[in-house]
Amino acid sequence: MQIYKVGGAVRDRLLGIPVTDIDWVVVGATTEEMLAKGFRPVGADFPVFLHPKSGEEYALARTERKSGRGYGGFTFHASPEVTLEEDLIRRDLTINAMAEDDQQNLTDPYHGQQDLEDRLLRHVSPAFAEDPLRVLRVARFAARYAGLGFTVAPQTLELMRQLADSGELQALTAERSWKEISRALMEDQPQIFIEVLRECGALKVLMPEVDALFGVPQPEAHHPEIDTGVHTLSVLQQCALHKLPLAVRWACLLHDLGKGLTPTEEWPRHIAHEHTGLKLIKAVNERFKAPKDCQELALLVGQYHTHGHRALELKPSTLLELLQSFDVYRRPQRFEEFIAACEMDARGRKGLEQRSYPQADYLRGAAAAARGVAVQPLLEQGFKGPELGEAIKRERLKALKAYKETASI
Structure with missing residues (x-):
């Protein structure tokens, strides 16, 4: 029995960044041997065990074979004969396909260390294209490591395009998709996640409502960046810079969906886009089964974000209706998240990132007066x-x- 540290823990140690999760792979062992050593089984599809003391996950080395559609369409084979190299080749990216023993001796059969140095996100083998979830994972890693200069290798991007065109993405479950999307939105550069999905054609499959915003103009006086899609990416970037929670980031991603429905003859104006966008926001919420707080805030921000921008001009009766809509008396935090989303919307504009937003304090004062x-x-x-x-x-x-x-x- 040989035990190796694998995946993210090895990658992040070599990058010199904090290691959060540690995964282990066990070569040359059987399920019976693991149980005899006190490991507790947790894997339903393949043998994964929890260490009797640390609680960390230990998986038996395994191979996999495509047997159906989607993320779950694989048959796994675990046995003492499966080598470390065979286990590593089934992984997504070379930088995640390295292992080290207890002496920190590196096993790197697919040149992950070189790709770390070259700042490349590159697939391990052509089997990458068998798992549609990897499109989302690579885009998420691109968002995580963009600050370090990482980009997606052209050949990997091409495989992602093939997956986007194949129809396999539709086989992903809402739960798996949301897990990757929510994690990606909480990265330091979540806008890169959307950019990569768009570049490989996956955005128009997964979120056609967001994809439709690119190329849609807005009035230059309010939006120097003009393009609605570019504005949405900038708003997401502001969310990350201000370290805002997931519900705010999700709401900001979806806040302008109505502009994608504006007839071209009405461009660059988008009259009543707040109202027309609600059905699209609802559709995206339901498609990914977003948590209730994310769904509710996205709909409220979509409907009322222009109220937020015009707060200083609102009549007291309109202001009261706004406060009632958010139930500021019982749910003050949700109104705070709305204010944050409005401020990010105002700042997510070319050259206006540092603008002041007096509406924020005005709205807080109004809520306090009503309460x-x-x-x-x-x-x-x-x-x-x-x-x-x-x-x-x-x-x-x-x-x-x-x-x-x-x-x-």
Whole structure:
């Protein structure tokens, strides 16, 4: 039995960046031997075990063969005869196909170390094209390591194009796709993820609504970058720079989908794009089964982001409707995320990345004014049921009118 550290832990150590997850592969062992040493089995499809003390994952060396469509369409074979090189060749990228023993002796049959030095994301073997999930994984790695100068090798990009054209991407489950998308959006340069997917043709398969934004012009006075797709990428980049949470990044990716439906004769204006985009946002949410908080914020940002930009001009009654829509009384954090998304939308424009956004503090002040209305005095006046609701609404409106007057002085 020989045990090797493999994959990301080896890659990141060689890159000199913190190692978070460690995976191990065991060569020359049987399931019975692993159980005898106290390892706990967890793998349903192939033998994976948890270490009795550390809890880290140890997998028996295995080979795989394509047997169906999609990410799960593989038959695995694990036995003591499977070599380390045979195990490594089934991996996606050369930089993930290295192993080291307990003395840090490197096994690198597919030249991953050289590709690390050359800053290349390159596939290990032609079998790369058998797994459609790898299109998303490579795009995610491109987003993660773009800051270090990594790019996708041309031959690998070509295989990704073949996968995008093959129809295999449609066989991916929503859960697997979302796992990769959500992780990619939380990388330091999430816009690179979208760029790579677009470059290989996968974006128009997975998110045609986002792909449709490229080439759609906007008024240059508000959007010096003009192109709606380019603007969306810039907004994502701002999200990462400001270290915003996943729900905000997801909402920012989808906020302008309605502009992809504007008739060309109406360009560069996009009247009511907030409303027309809602059905598209809903479709993308459902396609990837995004978590509820991501779905809700994406729809709210899509519908109300222009309200956010025009906050200083809104009538108190419109401001109250906006606050009610977000349920700022019970869910203040969601409104904060909306404000953040609006600010990123404002900053994600060529040359305007450092612009101030006074709307943010104005909206926070409005929310505080509305929340400051006390309910107890109204109860003491005898209001109850629907009448109480109307009385609270009147008092909140009064508070917002006073706030607006004070804020504008």
